[in-house]
Amino acid sequence: xxxxxAVPDILVARAKSGDLEALEALYRAxxxxxxxLALRMLRRPEDxxxxxxxxxxxxxxxxxxxxxxxxxxxxxRRIAASKALMRIRGERxxxxxxFDEETASAPETRHGGTTGGVPARIDLERAFERLSATSRAVxxxxxxxxxxxxxxxxxxxxxxxxxxxxxxxxxxxLRRMLDDEGAVR
Amino acid sequence: xMHCTMDDLLALRAGEASVWAREHARVCGACGAELEAxxxxxxxxxxxxxxxxARDRWxxxxxxxxxxxRRRRERWGIWSLAAxxxxxxxxxxxxxxxxxxxxxxxxxxxxxxxxxxQQLRRYDPEGRVTSGREAALAAALEDGIAVIDGELAHxxxxxxxxxxxxxxxxxxxxxxxxxxxxxVRVTRATYVGL
Numbered sequence: 001x002x003x004x005x006a007v008p009d010i011l012v013a014r015a016k017s018g019d020l021e022a023l024e025a026l027y028r029a030x031x032x033x034x035x036x037l038a039l040r041m042l043r044r045p046e047d048x049x050x051x052x053x054x055x056x057x058x059x060x061x062x063x064x065x066x067x068x069x070x071x072x073x074x075x076x077r078r079i080a081a082s083k084a085l086m087r088i089r090g091e092r093x094x095x096x097x098x099f100d101e102e103t104a105s106a107p108e109t110r111h112g113g114t115t116g117g118v119p120a121r122i123d124l125e126r127a128f129e130r131l132s133a134t135s136r137a138v139x140x141x142x143x144x145x146x147x148x149x150x151x152x153x154x155x156x157x158x159x160x161x162x163x164x165x166x167x168x169x170x171x172x173x174l175r176r177m178l179d180d181e182g183a184v185r
Numbered sequence: 186x187m188h189c190t191m192d193d194l195l196a197l198r199a200g201e202a203s204v205w206a207r208e209h210a211r212v213c214g215a216c217g218a219e220l221e222a223x224x225x226x227x228x229x230x231x232x233x234x235x236x237x238x239a240r241d242r243w244x245x246x247x248x249x250x251x252x253x254x255r256r257r258r259e260r261w262g263i264w265s266l267a268a269x270x271x272x273x274x275x276x277x278x279x280x281x282x283x284x285x286x287x288x289x290x291x292x293x294x295x296x297x298x299x300x301x302x303q304q305l306r307r308y309d310p311e312g313r314v315t316s317g318r319e320a321a322l323a324a325a326l327e328d329g330i331a332v333i334d335g336e337l338a339h340x341x342x343x344x345x346x347x348x349x350x351x352x353x354x355x356x357x358x359x360x361x362x363x364x365x366x367x368x369v370r371v372t373r374a375t376y377v378g379l
Contacts, residue, residue, distance in 0.1 A: 024247070031243075032235055032236075032237055035237065035238045036236055045238070048238070049240060056242070056243075056246045057249055057320075061320050124233075128230065144230055164195070165192075167195060168190070171223060175226075
């Protein structure tokens with residue numbers, strides 16, 4: 001499902017001048033994509049709502065710094081991704097996720113191996129949610145939002161190799177969880 | 186028979202695969218199927234349904250914006266009064282200060298201010314994402330600096346000796362605020378890495 005992310009220039013200009021109605025219009029226009037980005041990366045709806053709120057506090061504060069270079073959604077998405085990644089760095093998310101990642105990961109990355117005891121037929125959305133927060137972030141930013149590995153590495157203060165290996169590891173895990181031949185349609 | 190790894194498949198998708206991987210994927214049915222499955226997984230991820238937040242967070246954002254604006258106006262008032270008091274002190278007490286403040290002191294605080302300016306530029310706040318609390322604190326400090334800059338622009342035409350004493354006082358206030366601003370920026374850059 002896609003939604004339109006185009007907003008009139010006049011609306012952006014009014015928002016830059018501090019017009020609360022225009023700022024609310026921007027909020028309404030980008031509420032759903034920001035929430036979805038955060039939800040896919042963080043999994044918990046309450047965390048995603050917090051990121052939505054933090055993102056728009058930042059948008060309202062910094063909208064004057066948006067110079068119209070590139071799409072407004074790209075600028076807002078960068079803020080939202082940064083807020084979500086900050087949460088992933090937080091101990092609360094990491095502690096809950098690392099166990100999940102460790103218990104389900106297996107050394108095999110070449111296809112044709114075992115399924116590692118993971119249920120074979122679960123849908124993609126559930127399988128994606130079972131990835132670690134870092135893996136979800138890399139997969140979502142790269143495969144859905146179109147970030148390059150260089151952009152992901154910069155956002156996460158990591159190396160390009162880290163981003164690439166996280167993506168490969170995540171896809172290997174997804175493949176195992178979905179039991180490719182049967183579940184991927 | 187050796188098959189493609191997930192790294193190979195991702196490299197194939199990105200058009201960056203080795204010659205061996207390209208050739209192997211072309212002739213190996215299993216690896217071709219794996220590559221196709223990878224494309225399908227990504228397409229399915231992109232097609233996941235959009236979720237909507239259960240609660241409307243705009244009222245909270247709007248309230249925070251209103252509170253920030255109100256605090257900003259109040260701080261402007263306080264800083265304006267402080268700056269006006271500094272100028273008044275200059276006018277009233279300048280005879281006592283005349284000749285007592287060395288030009289070296291003025292040069293010192295100006296140099297200190299310039300050093301802090303350079304330090305701030307290195308941390309480029311416009312390129313960083315900040316928390317609401319940090320942003321409010323930084324905005325208040327910047328407002329204070331802006332008010333002092335305005336006052337500094339006004340004390341120029343006064344008597345050179347009294348002028349120097351007041352200038353030192355104002356420049357010192359400016360340095361104090363800038364030190365706090367640097368602390369806010371540098372601490373965040375160091376600990377958060379943004």
